[in-house]
Amino acid sequence: MFHADRIIVAFDGSENSKKALLTAIDLAKTVNAAITVAHSHDMKDNQTVIDPPRPAAEASYISGGMTSVPDPLISDVTSPEPMIYEDRTEEVIAEARMMLNEQQADGDIDILEGDPAESIIEHANRISADMIVTGSRDQNRLKKLIFGSVSEKLSAKSDIPVLIVK
Incomplete structure (x- = not known):
């Protein structure tokens, strides 16, 4: 029978990570293991733009080979503002x-x-986890080819057993 003292679950709030967490909870109850939910706060993946930058009023635009100046009615738009990001970690x-x-x-x-x-692999090793549980996100082939998937990377790089939940 499988034995584990600690199970770590990769959780990003997606439906597949929710399935993974529920599976890990059931497994942990069955084998009397502790659970660690790990959320990786990756600035690139975990933020969305909530206020995109606007062009400056004095900016010129190229359209059909001709330079044009923005309408004076929108002159209240001064300079581009920095992007403001919303972080979903707390949620x-x-x-x-x-x-x-x-x-x-x-x-x-x-x-x-x-x-x-x-x-997640580094943390799993640090806390002596016996298993990593993760969801499998359906991605199109191009995105998977370019970026790979977290579940594939976990499976390929971890020395700790990885359970991928679909």
Whole structure:
């Protein structure tokens, strides 16, 4: 029979990571293991633009080979503003905590930084996890080819067994 003292779950709030967390909770209850939910806070993947920059009023635009100046009616737009990002980490962590509570399961929730696969593997080794559980996100072939998937990277790079939940 499978034995584990600690199971770490990669959680990003997606439907597949929710399935992975529920599977890990069931498995942890069966083998009496502790659960660690790991959310990797990767600045590139975890933020969305909520206020895109606007062009400066004095900027010129090229259209059909001719330079034009913006309409004076929008002259109140001064200079480009920096992009403002919204971070979903707190929302994702609250969702994981709620799922643990609903399933009457205790668990640690750790926020990691950096590449999701690499940071989860490093953390799993640091806390002596016996298994990594992750969801499998359906991606189109081009995106998977260019970026790869976290579950594939975890499976390929980890010395710890990885359970991929679909």
